[in-house]
Amino acid sequence: MPKISVLMPCLNVVKYITQCMDSVICQTLTDIEILIIDAGSVDGTLQILHEYMHKDSRIHLIHSDKKSYGYQMNMGISLACGNYIAIVETDDIIQPEMLEVLYQKAVETNADYVKGTSEGFYRESGGMEWRFSILPCKELIKNNEYCAVPKDTPELFLYDNFLWNGIYKTVFMRKIKFNETPGAAFQDIGALFQILSTAQKGVYCKYFVYHYRQDNFNASSYNRKGLMYTAEEYDYTEQFIRKLSGKWNRVYYLKMVGLTVDRFHAMAISGEYWPEAEGGIKRLRERVLLAVRNGLILPEECEDWQKSLWFKLDLFLKSPNSLFEYLKQDYEIKFIRLKEIYETAILHKIYIFGAGKTGQFVAMFLLMKGIKNIIGYCDNNVELQGKSLGRFSVLSPSEAVEKQPDAFYIIAVKNYVHEIKEQMVELGVSEDRIEIYSMGTDTSLLQRKLDKKS
Structure with missing residues (x-):
């Protein structure tokens, strides 16, 4: 009997399946079975999966006669032979030690489930990534771990939003029934509610285990x-x-x-x-x-x-429309500013002043919109100067001006914007070659297409 059954509901993920599968088969815990429940992929996904099956006997391909995430999950749970169940979405990536770390903690604590932390990520075509942390129940975790009696802790349902960042006792999961509505959208809500409202013991750890893809715009989120x-x-x-x-x-x-x-x-x-x-x-x-x-x-x-x-x-x-207009207005202000920066970056070579979160966010926005005129970053932080972020180097402001005297500058920082602008002017950069973005790093804006009204 394997220690863990990895369930992977699947449909038309040819762009992502190789990276996902590599992360699963290379787990440091090798005593696992991998159940891929495919609902009729037609984009080349199945051919890739067959290649993996020939190389690794732990992989089993199961054909679902319904295009339903819930149906696929119920099928996988019924066929699982492992002591525990892990769930991996087939456009995501897991850390090499995810299953080993969570399994050890599950055995140690005898919990119905054990969960770690994760990161959401966007990746543009050139390979640069934008990441943000996802820490379930961060308000409750003390000293790197939180042990709960979920059935007596209703507030967990507000803080714990995902299934895939943990492992679950198989005997426990056999009591859970996913909704078998068509498609792959939000059937995890009911399953998560059942898990949290019936589990006797759940453990949340500050182990980073999972990479949650955000740049698959065919996902249910969109x-x-x-x-x-x-x-x-x-x-x-x-x-x-x-x-x-x-x-x-x-x-x-x-x-x-x-x-x-x-x-x-x-x-x-x-x-x-x-x-x-x-x-x-x-x-x-x-x-x-x-x-x-x-x-x-x-x-x-x-x-x-x-x-x-x-x-x-x-x-x-x-009025639902009032909520829509309120939220839209907030996004429009930020998006218009980003679009103005995009229009500058179409025409001119640019440095992004600020190699922190805001600067990296602006770089990712421009790269995901196809901009190729980014020269690199500049920053006053001497600890960052000389380093690389993705494929871009970080220079001091004076080095950037000397290297590319006619470049435009996007000041992308939260603080000291006006002081930085004055600094660049003193270095010889005219004000008409300086743009400013200081509106934060709302990752949702990375999804927005430029052909929408703004």
């Missing part, structure tokens, strides 16, 4: 029908909430609000109110409005971080 799928998943999950306490009801509806607002963010980023979302919006709004009227979610019970969410909920209940 689906225009996402609000309808969310509504359907909550219809399915309703059967489980009836058996639980009032506190579970509260977090159940707060999570619904959060997911609804997330979908509105995606819609606002696109700059367009999606007609495909209308049905889901109506159903979710009716459900949330009833919860508010019944006192299941109250503003005075909201924690500080939920106050902004409540404001957006109020807009949503008054």
